[in-house]
Amino acid sequence: MNTATGGGGGAVLEELDREECLRLITPGGVGRVAFNDGEGPAVIPVNYVVDDGTVVFRTDLSSRLSKALSTALAGAQVRIAFEVDRFDEARHEGWSVLLRGGARQLSEDESAAAAPVEPWPGGERGAHIRMIPAEISGRRVHH
Amino acid sequence: MNTATGGGGGAVLEELDREECLRLITPGGVGRVAFNDGEGPAVIPVNYVVDDGTVVFRTDLSSRLSKALSTALAGAQVRIAFEVDRFDEARHEGWSVLLRGGARQLSEDESAAAAPVEPWPGGERGAHIRMIPAEISGRRVHH
Structure with a gap:
């Protein structure tokens, strides 16, 4: 925790340090990937x-995300962002963590060796993506 | 609702039509804006x-988002994405809506005329941004 800024709405916004951000996202679950x-x-x-300091998720080989990644040269990384948050709408509190860095699609062997990730909807989702965070930042809103 | 795809995980993924997407996001709350x-x-x-079919939110004038928008010519739009979702981690169910389109910072007069939005953390957040969705899509995961 680095800084705390008083807000006019009764809540304060606090910057989270890298260690706290990693602790918050380590349980896994639902995150949001942003890409062009x-x-x-x-x-x-x-x-x-979370697998060895990286984020691993799966997507359909025909998805927009998979296509965006596949436009890169084989093995090349594409800049993406990955966001995880948890908010309490009733209490107007919560936290968010943003990771930015390169992502690439894993080979079949690499996918088999990565920590398993099971998407809720099931289905094929044959593309395993690994993102290596270059920047990690986070904020907490609380009273 | 257009299509439903059976999944291997016991849950199905259903595409939501535009009307259902708008209904889901209309109460407002927390959304996530993606930008370059x-x-x-x-x-x-x-x-x-949600204000007259558009999305309005506020940000700090010194934020990365505000800076990204201010790189555009005055009055010009910048492509952003806006995502709203709600998931039940215990039941592995939920929905997400994605809006894509142009955004621009409102003038003071326009800001005063827009539907009021009150960020939880309070503070200045002097930049009012309006996004006009050109594409609206959504999905629901359920059993």
């Missing part, structure tokens, strides 16, 4: 796991 | 309202 598909930014929710 | 700041995509949560 050539027509501007898009955001989709995905189920994710 | 010159170093790739970023995502931040914001409090928003």
Whole structure:
């Protein structure tokens, strides 16, 4: 925790340090990946796991996200953002963590070796994506 | 509701039509805005309202988002994405809506005329942003 800024709405906004951000996202669950598909930014929710300091999630090979990643050269990384948050709408409190960095699609062997991630909807989702965070930041809103 | 796809995980993924998407996001609350700041995509949560078919939210004039928007010519729109979702982590169910379109910062007069939006953290947040959705899509995961 670095700084706290008083707000006019009775709540304060606090910057979270990297260690706290990693602690908050480590349980996995639902996160949101933002990427460019050539027509501007898009955001989709995905189920994710944290694997050795990286974020791993799956997507359909025919998805916009998979297509956006596949436009990169084989093995190359594409800049994406990954966001995880939890808010209490009744109490007007919560936290959010933003990771930014390169992502690439894993090979079959790499996918098999990564921590398993099970998307809720099931289905194929044959593309395993790993994002290596270069920047990690987070904020907490509380009273 | 257009299509339903059976999943291997016991849940189905259903595409939502535009009308259902608008119904889901109309109560306002917390959404997530994705934008490019010159170093790739970023995502931040914001409090928003739906105002006459558009999305209005506020941000700090010194924020990365505000800076990204202010790089556009005065009155010009910048492509952003806006995502709203609600998930039940216990039941592995929920929905998400994605809006894509142009956004621009409102003038003081326009801000005063727009539906009021009150960010939880309070503070200045002097930049009112309006996004006009060009594309609206959504999905629901349920059993």
